[in-house]
Amino acid sequence: MFPGEIDVQPPTYLDHLGTIFARFGSDTQDSGNVSYGVQTATHRYFVKTVGDSADTAPYLDFDGRVALLRNAAQLARSVVHPLLPTLHAEIESPGGPVLVYDWRDGEHLGTNRDDPSSPHQRFRALTTPEICAALDALYDLHARLDEAGWVEGDFYDGTLLYDFTESRLTVIDLDSYHHGPFRNDMGRMFGASRFMAPEEFSLGAPIDTRTTAYVMARTALVFLSDTTLDRSAFRGTDAQYAVLQEATTTRYPSYSAFHRAWLRSRPEL
Numbered sequence: 001m002f003p004g005e006i007d008v009q010p011p012t013y014l015d016h017l018g019t020i021f022a023r024f025g026s027d028t029q030d031s032g033n034v035s036y037g038v039q040t041a042t043h044r045y046f047v048k049t050v051g052d053s054a055d056t057a058p059y060l061d062f063d064g065r066v067a068l069l070r071n072a073a074q075l076a077r078s079v080v081h082p083l084l085p086t087l088h089a090e091i092e093s094p095g096g097p098v099l100v101y102d103w104r105d106g107e108h109l110g111t112n113r114d115d116p117s118s119p120h121q122r123f124r125a126l127t128t129p130e131i132c133a134a135l136d137a138l139y140d141l142h143a144r145l146d147e148a149g150w151v152e153g154d155f156y157d158g159t160l161l162y163d164f165t166e167s168r169l170t171v172i173d174l175d176s177y178h179h180g181p182f183r184n185d186m187g188r189m190f191g192a193s194r195f196m197a198p199e200e201f202s203l204g205a206p207i208d209t210r211t212t213a214y215v216m217a218r219t220a221l222v223f224l225s226d227t228t229l230d231r232s233a234f235r236g237t238d239a240q241y242a243v244l245q246e247a248t249t250t251r252y253p254s255y256s257a258f259h260r261a262w263l264r265s266r267p268e269l
């Protein structure tokens, strides 16, 4: 259904494919990418492109943005999981790669964190079993990613969409995940501090499966607690608390060790 290559700019092709009902460009994203919601006769797609080659404001130039989208496509081809929107096609165009994903309904959990009516706070106000179900799914996805060699990069609550009607979590924008361990060459890396591991602030430090474990544990502390290790703020069990404490202090040696401990700590349903 999708061509391997087009000889027109992405918006021209998308206008021909269906109706563009959403656009995410420089007014909302920092990346320089331009993405679209496209409705066809039968389907809704989320289509991601690298945007204007002349746009030099973003951190990554055109070639850097192309490389990041190719990385995202490689990740989507290597790990298929219910939390990830299906990647239908990677189309070559004069404006760089065009990634065609499924559109997923959901509200963005990473904005207006302090506003009680924000999706972030509405998600935190769900019952503990509902939040644990979402975390279990997120951790299962990361088990697949970790097995396939992917290391967390720039994960935060803005990577999550939650559909409150269907109780369905979607994970988007894993473009900065890294295939294989590497060294921090930035100092403070990109990301939201409350999710980041110490090595993501430390020039030259190794970033690897242990980093993924730390960031996932932080995610539970954000949603099931007040982001801190204050026991009285944490809504889970003592066993779950002990796993998150270990994951963010003495640390687990790998993501899989953290994940196994988390699964063992779950209360009987």
Ligand SMILES: Nc1ncnc2c1ncn2[C@@H]1O[C@H](COP(=O)(O)OP(=O)(O)OP(=O)(O)O)[C@@H](O)[C@H]1O
Binding pocket: 024, 028, 029, 030, 031, 032, 033, 034, 035, 046, 085, 101, 102, 103, 104, 105, 108, 172, 173, 175
């Ligand atoms: N599969 C999807 N279905 C529906 N909406 C999506 C999907 N993927 C992303 N979005 C929406 O599009 C927005 C932009 O997507 P994304 O974060 O992948 O872009 P980006 O260019 O990497 O932006 P950023 O500057 O935040 O890194 C998201 O904030 C989200 O609202």
Ligand SMILES: [Mg+2]
Binding pocket: 031, 173, 175
């Ligand atoms: Mg991005």
